[in-house]
Amino acid sequence: MVADWHAARARRYADVLAREPGDAGFLVWGDPALYDSTIRVLEQVAPLVDAVLVVVPGISSLSALAARHRVVLHEVGEPFLVTTGRRLPEAVSQGQRSIAVLLNRSLDALRHLDPDVWRIWWGTNLGTASEALASGPLREALPRIDAARSAVRAEAGWIMDLYLLRRED
Secondary structure, eight states: OHHHHHHHHHHHHHHHHHHSOSOOOOOOOSOTTSSOOHHHHHHHHHHHTTOOOOOOOOOOHHHHHHHHHTOOSSOTTOOOEEEEGGGHHHHHHTTOSEEEEEOOSOSGGGGGSOTTTEEEEEEESTTSTTOEEEEEEHHHHHHHHHHHHHHHHHHHSOOOEEEEEEEOO
């Protein structure tokens, strides 16, 4: 259960912070306000060590993706949805036209989309030496994304990717 995992992590952090007095910082890569539990866990830690939690904003992975590709996340006057890879089919079936997707164990959900009506802007390990980007019509970009994911995983040992999909029909 996620709550148990959060509580166990909070206890470990509190133990370390109790042994090491002074100010502490947690660098969170990506989006601590989107699909991340760091803030939730540290909210549990703060009262255990009599600390005040301060969150300093940084550059979100979605902002970095849009900047790297020089693209806006939505069309003029239109919304965009932020979701996970496993919930992409649901977003598509709801008629969403601009979808930002984080947390991708695989790209299987993309393989079920009509590759002729979707455009993708993809990135992994943004802001690191192993950063990789790909974009274009889904039909053309997906093989390049597969190859880049494999290459980056082999080089860096991990990947943290995200993408923007836009329906173009």
